[in-house]
Amino acid sequence: MTVQFRLLGDVEAHVRGQPIGIGYPQLRCVLAVLLVEANHAVSVDQLVDRVWGDRRLPRNPRAAVQHSMTLLRSALSGAADVAITRKPPRCYQLDVEPETVDFHRFRRLVEDGRAADDDARAAALLEQALTLWCGEPFAGLTSPWLESTRATLILHRHEARLDLADVRLRLGLHAALLPDLAAWTAKNALDERLACQFMTALYRSGRPAEALDHYQRVRGRLADELGTDPSPPLRRLHEQVLAADPALAAPTVRSGPATVPVTVPRHLPAQPLFFTGRTRELADLDTALGKDDADDSVPISVIGGIGGIGKTWLALHWAYRHLDRFPDGQLYVNMRGFDPAAQPMPAETVVRVFLDALGVAPAAVPLDLDAQIGLYRSLVAGKKMLIFLDNAADTSQVAALLPGSPTCTALVTSRRHLSGLVAAHGARFLSLDRMTDQEAYRLLARHLGDDRLTAQPGVATELLSCCGGLPLAISMVGARATRNADFPLTVLADELRDQSGVLNALDTSDDLVSLRAVFSWSYRALSAGAAAVFKALGLAPGTDTCLHAIASLTALPTARARTCLRELEQAHLVGQHAAGRYRMHDLVRLYARERAHQDNPPAATTDALRRLVDFYLHTAHTADQVLDPHRDPIRIGTPADGCAFTTIEDEPAAMRWLATEFRNLLTVQELAARQGWHTPGWQVAWTLDTFFRRRGNYHDAVRAWRAGVASADRMSDTATQTLARRRLGNACGGLGLHAEALRHLRHALAVSEKTGDALGQAHAHATLGGVWEVRGDDRRALEHALPALRLYQDLDLPVWVAWTHGQVGWHQAKSGLYPQARTHCEAALALARRHRDRELEATTVDSLGYIAHHTGRLGQALDHYRQALALLRELGHDYNEVDTLDRLGQTYRALGHDDLAGATWRRAVQLCQSQQRADVAGRIQRQLDVLRQEQRAPAAQVSRT
Incomplete structure (x- = not known):
């Protein structure tokens, strides 16, 4: 752009970066009017009125305007992209790109900031808008029209600053914001929105007393100067500060929805510390996965080889070398293709993991697997991402998980060739062989140091010969030798030689050639406690196991279990991939499982598994009771001796624990079914019910309750069978499987009626x-x-009475029976508050807002909806928040507060996008579109007058 105009300060024009002279004030006034109305015709009469106002007019006003146009055309003659044209009848129009005028750019940036998808972007846009201000608009110029426009602009700037402060508070920047808020508040003592922001920043900065003092000052000034009380939002904030409400705590900074985060998954396991060699293979991967801009296919490489050969190490090392190629993230999953303790992970499970990592709310996951895969591919389309599918069983397991976008790269490891991927998808296959003698020597030297190896070269060669060139075995030998740094290497070689002779004769699997010897050698060096923990871990299902579960599995005190695990880590037999969470290489697990079955009596194995099941069941039950203390209780009995289940204190901790462990819980449910333990089989599903409902995760709820029904059907307890079918029906209804839901629920109702079970x-x-x-x-x-x-x-049953009053009231309200609906909802609200059921309180207050709106009590509706939103946000119910925001926006619209309606609906659309609820987002967006069209219509009409 060759020209730039400034109105937010002195009226100026710059052509190619150089200021040009506009002349006397009257001429600058004419230019200001034309720029404000850029690309719209302005009549001569309007120009005269806006420039001269109530001042003395020139003898011939029209001639004065015409002369001004001549002077402006001359001044702007160097700007090829600006034109002043005459429009009939007696109008002038300045044609210019709006972005060249700071006035229009400011308005556009503010609008974009308010509609931004995430807070970081909103802050950047609003900051950019405010930096355009260089002083008072139209500085030094005056007329009634200019004064009015100036005041409006200053008000818009004030609102933009308030919006920016809200965004910065949501981003957790209260400390940096506090000085500006203090100075700004001193100049705007009666601005209640600003007072709320200042009090929030003070409270989050550890200064609640000052926040309360500020409220009292504002309250006094409002009473003295305006004769009013503080607004409801300011009063509520004061009450929250007094109560030290946790909802006021500084938010965890997020990059995104909800506000919609742009989720950037970083799922790669830790970079291999001792990776050595593989120069040729790394070069082959560079060639296979190098991107030719003319190629629109997805780069795919398959690394094949026997277990322990270092496939994952090679892939990880290559990935970390090329992280700059994947700025949009890396998705990783262990497909467990050869896991001795579990089945290979199906594609439907993996795609759900990927959608979760990409920020899709569980309730927004489509029902159909093909739709889930389509959503996953849509989310990664156009992004520079790495998709790493480790330890795949066969082509069918991974084909559906390949991205469709050529900007993505897929890396697959497997013990099989996966010729189907090569043939159907153009994958490049890299067969990984054992390490060369030089590479193996360098890897062992990385562990032990060159000096120790060169001092006994023959012994080092013998140690390496026992490892067969397998990096996993070499690392274990290195770990053992490091632990026994004072032992001569000859002692270790003699011990390994003796053990190899026994175990190599037993080897029948190519994957375990030489490895059993190394595993046994490492195992024999363990203390008795560590050996017991090692064998127990071989029995544990799931991808990883937490410390407390291991303590239960082994019946050891937690501190003792931790000590044993530390010993296993040092021997490279177990890895701690996250704090307090442990997992094994699948070949190591296979060996541990073999040892457990060989060394332990069957009764001991059964007891260990029962303690593990009880750990998960009792801890999950504790978490569920925290989330919903009003549920009908179930009797889960006493945990087995030695089970160290965890006590959970509050809702956030309960949600975190369940979010981390629910997949292990589902695996434990399958374990219980295999063992014939049918009671925990359905009880595990019960403990997950509230968690799944809050997340909207009905996919896994259906899976859990189908297994729960199968377990209940193997029992002779009709009441349990009915309960399980009822819960399965509820889960199916949430997932949209209405026919199946009705079938199960009608069956449950019929059985309850036949047995006289009134509660059922x-x-x-x-x-x-x-x-x-x-x-x-x-x-x-x-x-x-x-x-x-x-x-x-x-x-x-007062709690159930309360919930059902709310249910009846809502259905009556939707049916137009408002007086009856209000009666039921008020009864529900009273009971909810009596029993401190915040979830019911939130839904009931929302229903009362709906009733108030539809019976003409719009102010009351606003209060109800705001209360409901506050409660929903405290509970983390983003899914339910959308509907309340939609209804709040409709109430604002009915009251004529179109700006507030628009902002509220935009927030609802953002949440819908984060939850992948395209249908709801589309419906609300249509309301926004209608609102914007109606707002533009009057403006267009005014510009034509």
């Missing part, structure tokens, strides 16, 4: 009402909610 009938009716609600049939939902309410009342 009530639960079945309530759940059926929820399924019909999801299907959009409030009349049918009400037909089940009402009998459920009567049954709960007869049974005198």
